Amino acid sequence: MEGIEKTLIRQMNDLADGSCLNLGLGELRFPTPRAILDHVRDHIGSWRLGYTPNEGFRELKELIAARHGWAVEPGRVCVTNGAQEALFAALMVLVDSGDDVLVPDPGYPAYASIVKMAGGVPRSYALNGASGFALDIGAVEAALSPSTAAVIINCPHNPTGAVYDRESVRVLAALCDSRGIPIISDEVYAAIYYDRAPTSPAFFSPRCVVVDSLSKTYSMTGWRLGWCIVPEDMISPLAAFHQLSVTCASAVSQHAAMFALRGGADAEKDDNLRELARRRDLAIACLKRNGLAFVEPAGTFYIMVDVTTRRPRFGTSLDLAKAFLAREKVVTIPGSAFGARGEGYLRISFAAAPADIEEGVRRLARFLQN
Numbered sequence: 001m002e003g004i005e006k007t008l009i010r011q012m013n014d015l016a017d018g019s020c021l022n023l024g025l026g027e028l029r030f031p032t033p034r035a036i037l038d039h040v041r042d043h044i045g046s047w048r049l050g051y052t053p054n055e056g057f058r059e060l061k062e063l064i065a066a067r068h069g070w071a072v073e074p075g076r077v078c079v080t081n082g083a084q085e086a087l088f089a090a091l092m093v094l095v096d097s098g099d100d101v102l103v104p105d106p107g108y109p110a111y112a113s114i115v116k117m118a119g120g121v122p123r124s125y126a127l128n129g130a131s132g133f134a135l136d137i138g139a140v141e142a143a144l145s146p147s148t149a150a151v152i153i154n155c156p157h158n159p160t161g162a163v164y165d166r167e168s169v170r171v172l173a174a175l176c177d178s179r180g181i182p183i184i185s186d187e188v189y190a191a192i193y194y195d196r197a198p199t200s201p202a203f204f205s206p207r208c209v210v211v212d213s214l215s216k217t218y219s220m221t222g223w224r225l226g227w228c229i230v231p232e233d234m235i236s237p238l239a240a241f242h243q244l245s246v247t248c249a250s251a252v253s254q255h256a257a258m259f260a261l262r263g264g265a266d267a268e269k270d271d272n273l274r275e276l277a278r279r280r281d282l283a284i285a286c287l288k289r290n291g292l293a294f295v296e297p298a299g300t301f302y303i304m305v306d307v308t309t310r311r312p313r314f315g316t317s318l319d320l321a322k323a324f325l326a327r328e329k330v331v332t333i334p335g336s337a338f339g340a341r342g343e344g345y346l347r348i349s350f351a352a353a354p355a356d357i358e359e360g361v362r363r364l365a366r367f368l369q370n
């Protein structure tokens with residue numbers, strides 16, 4: 001574990017106290033849908049809450065397979081403790097000591113750390129702010145090598161909110177297939193988009209590994225319920241890793257997940273997603289009104305605000321985020337937390353309450369002007 005630390009996202013949040021506005025956290029502020037809580041409360045006494053099958057309840061795996069909309073056998077699904085464990089399990093299976101894994105820059109910082117923990121070497125492929133952080137196939141191709149064990153993509157993308165167009169995803173899948181390299185597709189934000197729906201590379205590539213969870217879509221981060229869908233020849237080592245590390249996902253959360261995936265909480269989930277779309281519009285309007293530059297998000301609940309133009313000599317985005325927190329009591333995440341290509345941006349989250357979004361953006365504009 002030497003050199004592997006908690007992410008800067010956590011560190012920024014740890015610096016905050018109760019008096020701060022928080023535009024930093026990566027979770028919805030909505031409570032878990034009422035219908036799910038009611039279902040658990042009404043039925044928990046009748047469930048056998050022992051160990052479940054290691055890879056999860058059969059019915060849950062069937063619901064997950066059906067949800068993904070292409071030919072998935074439930075036997076290729078492993079239910080995990082959130083997407084985080086799914087990423088870990090997939091990388092532990094795919095990475096041999098010294099292998100490269102391609103990770104996006106900017107990107108979710110855990111990717112590079114988990115690759116290192118699995119004995120591999122993270123190699124970044126650049127996403128460019130000037131082109132809206134769109135997927136750059138040339139950058140991926142240039143980073144591939146004979147020792148590349150996997151390519152991680154994340155769409156909709158944290159921290160940029162980018163949603164890749166279908167054709168780019170198809171071309172990437174064809175490229176990776178032609179080299180025999182699996183894509184690990186992190187789809188935790190798949191339900192959170194504002195214009196075109198994201199396309200999974202699994203539609204094009206039989207070797208694709210899909211990682212997903214209930215965390216973001218259903219405001220269930222603390223339930224720790226996710227899954228990994230893998231090619232048939234990967235399920236056995238993946239299930240062994242999963243069994244030996246965590247045994248199974250929580251039985252209570254698996255019951256809640258079956259209820260959610262049968263549609264039991266869809267009305268509230270859809271209301272929450274509509275509210276999120278309103279908050280996105282509000283955040284964009286506030287940023288524009290205050291004259292701040294940003295990359296318009298097509299998905300997720302994050303916006304990358306460009307702080308280079310307004311504050312060219314401030315130093316790093318980390319210094320800027322810390323000074324902004326100290327002076328204006330607003331938590332944001334420095335773009336550098338997501339890689340070198342995130343430098344010059346702050347990530348703000350519009351999952352916060354509308355009043356906090358308005359006030360936080362107002363304080364950011366004031367801070368950048370002084």
Ligand code: PMP
Pocket residue numbers: 026081082083084085108154158186188212213214215221225226
């Ligand atoms: N992938 C991305 C891109 C994320 O942002 C997160 C959570 N912040 C995760 C995976 C992990 O999600 P989970 O709660 O399902 O473990």
